[in-house]
Amino acid sequence: MTPVKSLTVTDRTADSAVTRATTGASAPVFVDTTGRRARWLRVLAVVVCLAFALYLGTMASGVFGSSVDLSTAMPSASATASATASAAAG
Numbered sequence: 001m002t003p004v005k006s007l008t009v010t011d012r013t014a015d016s017a018v019t020r021a022t023t024g025a026s027a028p029v030f031v032d033t034t035g036r037r038a039r040w041l042r043v044l045a046v047v048v049c050l051a052f053a054l055y056l057g058t059m060a061s062g063v064f065g066s067s068v069d070l071s072t073a074m075p076s077a078s079a080t081a082s083a084t085a086s087a088a089a090g
Contacts, residue, residue: 032038
């Protein structure tokens with residue numbers, strides 16, 4: 001039985017290069033040494049989290065009673081008639 005040789009980082013790199021050369025396998029396709037893909041994924045994750053936080057805030061305000069009275073937001077029929085009458089008189 002032969003003793004097992006421990007590999008260093010340079011040995012592993014050389015061994016993987018030899019393995020690729022003998023098997024015809026190319027280098028990994030999705031290696032991003034610049035970090036650009038990671039930055040874009042981080043930005044996307046922040047945007048998704050902010051949208052989710054906004055959604056949760058909207059849901060919480062609905063549950064805990066931040067209601068809007070639509071009668072104050074919409075003009076009533078009598079208010080519209082009086083505004084029309086005062087515009088015609090003036």
